[in-house]
Structures are given as C-alpha cells and as structure tokens.
Amino acid sequence: MIGAIAGDIIGSVYEGHNIKTTEFPLFDPRCTYTDDTVLTVAVADAILSAEEYGPKLKEWYRLFPGRGYGSGFRQWAVHGDGQGHSMGNGSAMRVSPVGFAFTTLEEVLGEARKSALPSHNHPEGIKGAQAVASAIFLARTGKSKTDIKTYIQNTFGYNLGRTIDDIRPRYPFDATCPGSVPEAITAFLESDNYEDAVRKAISLGGDSDTIACMAGGIAEAFYGVPDYIRTRVLKELDDRLKIILDTFMAKYLRV
Numbered sequence: 001m002i003g004a005i006a007g008d009i010i011g012s013v014y015e016g017h018n019i020k021t022t023e024f025p026l027f028d029p030r031c032t033y034t035d036d037t038v039l040t041v042a043v044a045d046a047i048l049s050a051e052e053y054g055p056k057l058k059e060w061y062r063l064f065p066g067r068g069y070g071s072g073f074r075q076w077a078v079h080g081d082g083q084g085h086s087m088g089n090g091s092a093m094r095v096s097p098v099g100f101a102f103t104t105l106e107e108v109l110g111e112a113r114k115s116a117l118p119s120h121n122h123p124e125g126i127k128g129a130q131a132v133a134s135a136i137f138l139a140r141t142g143k144s145k146t147d148i149k150t151y152i153q154n155t156f157g158y159n160l161g162r163t164i165d166d167i168r169p170r171y172p173f174d175a176t177c178p179g180s181v182p183e184a185i186t187a188f189l190e191s192d193n194y195e196d197a198v199r200k201a202i203s204l205g206g207d208s209d210t211i212a213c214m215a216g217g218i219a220e221a222f223y224g225v226p227d228y229i230r231t232r233v234l235k236e237l238d239d240r241l242k243i244i245l246d247t248f249m250a251k252y253l254r255v
C-alpha cells in the first residue's frame with residue numbers, strides 16, 4: 001500500500017507536466033499526495049473496519065476535498081446515491097490494499113470488484129481494479145513476472161507485449177483503465193527494482209501520478225519499498241492518513 005502512495009507522491013508534479021525520461025529528481029520539493037493516496041487509504045479503512053467501500057470513499061473525500069479528484073468522482077461523491085458508471089482509472093489507482101489484505105485470488109478478484117462498483121460500475125473500471133489487485137496478489141505470493149504477465153493477459157486481455165520504449169513516444173494523457181492499467185503493469189514488468197518501476201511509469205507521461213501509483217503498488221508486492229522512500233513518504237502524509245496506513249501495514253504487510 002505504501003508503494004502505491006509513494007508512486008502517487010513522486011508522480012504528482014508530472015501530471016500535466018509530463019517528463020519523458022527516467023532521469024528526474026525522485027522527490028521534487030513540490031511533491032504531494034493526491035486523490036490517489038486519499039482513496040487508497042479509504043479502501044484500506046473500509047477493509048480494516050469491515051464497512052462498505054462506497055460510504056468510506058465519500059467519507060475520505062469529505063475529509064480531503066481538494067486533492068485533484070476527477071469531475072465524475074466529485075459528482076458521485078457529493079450527489080450520487082447509486083453507482084457511478086465510469087471506466088476511469090480511479091478504481092485501479094485505489095485498489096492496492098485489496099491485493100494485500102485477502103488470502104486467495106478469488107477473494108481478491110471479488111473484493112476488487114466490490115471496491116470499484118460504487119463509483120466505477122463499468123466493465124472496464126471493474127476489470128482495471130481486478131487486474132491491478134490480482135497482479136499485487138500474485139507478486140506478493142511469490143509468482144514470477146512471467147506468471148503475472150501471462151495471467152493478466154489471459155484473464156483481462158490486456159496487451160503487455162509492448163515495451164516502455166515502444167509506448168513512451170506517442171503515449172497521450174489517458175485516464176481510463178484500458179488506457180493506463182496495461183502501461184502501469186508494463187512499467188512494473190520491465191523494472192529492476194521498486195524505484196525503477198516508478199521511474200519507468202512516470203517516464204511514460206500521461207496520467208503520471210496514477211500510473212506510478214498502480215505500478216508502485218505492484219512493485220511493492222514484488223520488491224518491497226526501500227527505507228529511504230518509505231521515510232520520505234511518511235513525512236508527506238497527514239496524520240489521519242498515516243494512522244490508517246500504519247494500522248493496515250501492521251496487519252497485512254506480507255512482503
């Protein structure tokens with residue numbers, strides 16, 4: 001979970017100001033947490049408290065309303081009584097706690113779906129959340145990158161055959177699940193370590209903080225998060241966020 005949050009914070013200065021290289025200061029002075037972090041914590045809180053995801057997402061939105069939420073999510077969080085029909089990558093950016101908390105792949109897939117449904121009740125929104133959560137589960141349970149790649153391609157139909165160098169030159173801003181989840185998973189698959197995964201994700205451009213958030217969650221499960229990154233991330237977070245993060249990691253961290 002902290003790996004996803006770190007990716008969000010590191011990538012936060014490059015959304016809208018893309019950098020098409022892996023060579024950049026890891027923590028820019030302007031780095032901060034965004035809606036990716038707040039909603040990841042909301043999902044973790046729902047799991048810890050055994051409460052429904054929808055009310056928790058709205059609760060945490062109200063606590064941190066100015067963190068860069070998409071217009072559709074804001075509309076749902078403020079006025080929505082039912083489910084939002086979105087295929088945006090918001091469902092996938094916040095799902096990492098699911099990949100760490102549950103003990104079987106079937107549970108992970110089911111909970112990822114539940115976590116997506118309140119605001120992203122669209123087949124692609126659900127699929128994106130399930131793909132990221134299952135990649136995290138497979139990574140933390142000892143599966144190889146080849147195993148993870150094969151499972152994701154066969155189960156979700158994502159094209160993971162492109163390289164980062166193939167994708168980067170013409171990659172646009174795309175905040176949908178089908179337009180960003182495969183790219184985030186590819187950044188992880190090509191990486192050598194946690195930091196490299198985040199740098200590769202950000203180097204693609206586009207929705208940089210969210211791509212790095214997704215890649216960072218998977219990379220955490222596979223590599224762990226270095227202490228120098230973990231320490232810096234904790235300094236950036238509000239105490240309310242840290243309480244949930246610390247509680248969740250103490251209970252579920254298995255990497």
